[in-house]
Amino acid sequence: MVIKLKSRAKINLSIDVVGKREDGYHLVEMIMQSIDLYDNIQIEEIKEDKIIIQSENKNVPLDESNIMYKAASLVKQKFNIKTGVKINLHKNIPVAAGMAGGSSNGAAVLVGLNNIWNLNLREDELMDLGLSLGADVPFCIMGGAALAQGIGEKLTKIKGLKDTHILICKPNIFVSTKDVYTNLDMSKVRKRPDTQMLLDYINKEDIKGLCTNMENVLESVTEKKYPVISEIKNKMIKYKALGSMMSGSGPTVFGIFDDYEKGQYAKENLKLIHEETYLVKPYGGGIEIER
Missing domain, CATH: 3.30.70.890 (GHMP kinase, C-terminal domain)
Structure with missing residues (x-):
């Protein structure tokens, strides 16, 4: 089975830092908005028990350090899946840009594998899973516009921008x-x-x-x-x-x-x-x- 996804970027309409946890993470208050700038991701199930990452973008790592690899590995381990995947990324979102491009890619792999392997996870369950990959991943799964608090994981859906x-x-x-x-x-x-x-x-x-x-x-x-x-x-x-x-x-x-x-x-x-x-x-x- 092959699935294609659009993995969208976000911008922050505000960022405030309101404290710091003992583990070093900063406590934030941010307004986030998804935008229609997206990467194209294709996920193909393969028989071999491995994860293959492909991309024409030289700034994208193709090994275990890639968040898409981590997302696929997380799902495989959690649900004891013995088949593998080939993930191809066509990058449009600038790399290391402050727009959650990587987090969005990780989110897309979770959504895609949920579909390919018929895991039937609800959006909130996918968001909980995504948090272990990064604080922005849950928002990228949900999308739209939100007030983010905590380390960015506490999300309250809000009205988004229109006609701009x-x-x-x-x-x-x-x-x-x-x-x-x-x-x-x-x-x-x-x-x-x-x-x-x-x-x-x-x-x-x-x-x-x-x-x-x-x-x-x-x-x-x-x-x-x-x-x-x-x-x-x-x-x-x-x-x-x-x-x-x-x-x-x-x-x-x-x-x-x-x-x-x-x-x-x-x-x-x-x-x-x-x-x-x-x-x-x-x-x-x-x-x-x-x-």
């Missing part, structure tokens, strides 16, 4: 999420998001209010180290974005536009400098099985 165009621009640098959190000093963070206010703006579909007040405390680390992030944000505002911010731990920057033509003009100009630039829409779901 989101410009994604990733400069050609790689950022380690772990390093960003390690170097975060909340005493030096000047602006923190008012999460409830932002949720109210989203609920009222007040996009300008949202865009004017979006904050990501991780910018205090990544932007300082990579000035190009500030440059991209400023250009997006110059090109009439209602607001612009870094997503996740970076380095990807997004801008929200209420007009397609303005977004397209900004995309054409930024793409001259930064190859990985995309104009997309918000998306209201999670992993999609292609029928």
Whole structure:
């Protein structure tokens, strides 16, 4: 059996760090939104008891360190499955970009294998399984828009963005999420998001209010180290974005536009400098099985 899936990226409309656990994990409060930028994944069941990862993207590891491998291994062990899988990944989401591309790939493998092996796991059961792979995996399974709390695993579904165009621009640098959190000093963070206010703006579909007040405390680390992030944000505002911010731990920057033509003009100009630039829409779901 072969199954094809769309594995979508997400952006953060806000990130606040509200504490730290004894094990070192940071406690966060984030608003997350799925976007219609996706990787294509094909999963094929094979008779041999092994997991094969394939991708044309040179930045994707093909061994046990790949989250898709870990996801498949987790399912095989948990349900004592003796057949194997061949997983082919066509990457469109920029790698190490702060958009949960890897987590989304892991989520897609869980959803795909649930289907291939008729495991009949509910979405919440898949999300529980996915948490052991990474804090963003449960959200990638659920998709849409959510308030994330705890280490990112406590999810409350919320109304998502509509009728907007989101410009994604990733400069050609790689950022380690772990390093960003390690170097975060909340005493030096000047602006923190008012999460409830932002949720109210989203609920009222007040996009300008949202865009004017979006904050990501991780910018205090990544932007300082990579000035190009500030440059991209400023250009997006110059090109009439209602607001612009870094997503996740970076380095990807997004801008929200209420007009397609303005977004397209900004995309054409930024793409001259930064190859990985995309104009997309918000998306209201999670992993999609292609029928």
